[in-house]
Amino acid sequence: MIKFRFWYQKNDPLYARLVEEIRRADAKGYSAIEIARVLGQSKRHTYALMRDEGIIAKIQRKRQKPYRIPDRLGKILSKCEISFLQWCSSHNLDAERTSEALKKEEKPDCPVSTAVHAALRQDFPKAYSKILDPEPEYSTSWQPRIEELKTDYTITIKLNPETNGYAAFIHELEECSVEAPTRDEAYYRLKSRYVAYSSINKLQMLPSKQR
Secondary structure, three states, X not given: OOOOOOOOOOOOOOHHXXXXXXXXHHHHOOOHHHHHHHHOOOHHHHHHHHHHOOOOOOOOOOOOOOOOOOHHHHHHHHHHOOOHHHHHHHOOOOHHHHHHHOOOOOOOOOHHHHHHHHHHHHHOOOOXXXXXXXXXXXXXXXXXXXXXXXXXXXXXXXXXXXXXXEEEEEOOOOOOEEEEOOHHHHHHHHHHHHHHHHHHHHHHXXXXXXX
C-alpha cells in the first residue's frame, strides 16, 4: 500500500490532459477550492495551477488596500492558504464589492450579494451559517474529509541495460510508465505520473452543475 502525496510535474505528458480536465471542471461550475478537495490537493497549489494556466484571472500587481472581512472567513481562508483577493479572483468577484456584501445578510434582489453568498455556500458549506455570525468563539479546525490516495497495483522498477537508467511502471496502467537516470527519481516520477493519472480520472467523473 503506497501513499501518493506528490504535486503535478509540468513536464509530464499527462500534465496537459490534466489541465484540460481542470478547465472542464471549471466550466461545469466547480470552484478552485472544490477541485482541490476532489483531487485531495492543496488549495493554494490548485489555485496557483489554475491561475498560471489562465483558468483563473491573475491579480494585478499593484498595492492592494486591506479589506475588512468576517474574522471567521479570514481564518478559514488562512487555513486554505489563499488570500481574500485570491478567493475573490477564483470566483470572478470584485474584492471591494464582496467585502461590502459580507457586512450584511444576503439580499436576493442584489446580484453582487447573491453571487458572494453563493460562492461562500459553494466553497464552505459546513461553515457558511457561522461565517457571518457575530459571536467571536469559533473553531476552524474542521477540514473536508479526504481519503489518502492509495493503490494496490503492481509496481516494478528495474534497470534498463540499454540506457543504464531505470524504468518504472505500474503493470495494470499502460499510461503509468516512466524512465529516469536513478532508481529514486524513477520512483518519484512514477508516483507523480500516478497522481496525474488518478486526478484526470476523478475530474472526468465530475457531473455538471450550475454555478
